[in-house]
Amino acid sequence: MLRQGESGRDSNPVIKICHINVLKQLEINPVGERRCGKNELWKASRSWQEKSPVVYVLDLADRLISKAGPFAAAGIMVGSIYWTAVTYGAVTVMQVVGHKEGLDVMERADPLFLLIGLPTIPVMLILGKMIRWEDYVLRLWRKYSNKLQILNSIFPGIGCPVPRIPAEASPLADHVSATRILCGALVFPTIATIVGKLMFSSVNSNLQRTILGGIAFVAIKGAFKVYFKQQQYMRQAHRKILNFPEQEEA
Numbered sequence: 001m002l003r004q005g006e007s008g009r010d011s012n013p014v015i016k017i018c019h020i021n022v023l024k025q026l027e028i029n030p031v032g033e034r035r036c037g038k039n040e041l042w043k044a045s046r047s048w049q050e051k052s053p054v055v056y057v058l059d060l061a062d063r064l065i066s067k068a069g070p071f072a073a074a075g076i077m078v079g080s081i082y083w084t085a086v087t088y089g090a091v092t093v094m095q096v097v098g099h100k101e102g103l104d105v106m107e108r109a110d111p112l113f114l115l116i117g118l119p120t121i122p123v124m125l126i127l128g129k130m131i132r133w134e135d136y137v138l139r140l141w142r143k144y145s146n147k148l149q150i151l152n153s154i155f156p157g158i159g160c161p162v163p164r165i166p167a168e169a170s171p172l173a174d175h176v177s178a179t180r181i182l183c184g185a186l187v188f189p190t191i192a193t194i195v196g197k198l199m200f201s202s203v204n205s206n207l208q209r210t211i212l213g214g215i216a217f218v219a220i221k222g223a224f225k226v227y228f229k230q231q232q233y234m235r236q237a238h239r240k241i242l243n244f245p246e247q248e249e250a
Helices: 013-025 030-048 053-097 099-108 111-129 133-144 150-154 177-199 206-237
Strands: none
Touching: 053 099, 053 111, 053 177, 053 206, 111 177, 133 206, 177 206
């Protein structure tokens, strides 16, 4: 059954115990030899796998860390986003009000108010950027432009009848709109500050100058956007297929 020398090479105590029990049972019951060998092997394996207290603690800690890992990652991500919003809000306050004035305002304010109010600044900017007020103004002008002739001189063709009404794409279908809204909202305070310094340099208050600069920028940008969208609308309304032969009326 077993060659000499093989038992010396086997360093596994489970295999050694099984071999010894098999040799003992060969002369008694050849049929029960396999069953006895399996039972002894199972008992030996079970005793060999008993954990020490240190291994049990390490195994338990590994399981807890594996289960708590996703929750910890989510908490770290949410915390990073929160503190990034707080930092952006503080920088925006100092940029809009002024560096020294902004620091004085934040030092005198309640810390709880700062922790709640500063993160709302980027949120409010993003929500305000999502309002497409140019589309509503353009629809109203297209509807009532025939009563106001002065609009035709500012926006040519806005009150002229069109042969067909083109289909307008939904804003949600534009995959770039989300990134444009995010970037435009976060850059808006900087642009408002620059426009305020260029156009309203006579105003002494930093806050008033920034507010006037933001209003001027939004108004100028909205006017160009309305004009651009109207020109696109007119091009699509007068578009024709040149290589399509029209059927002659009988």
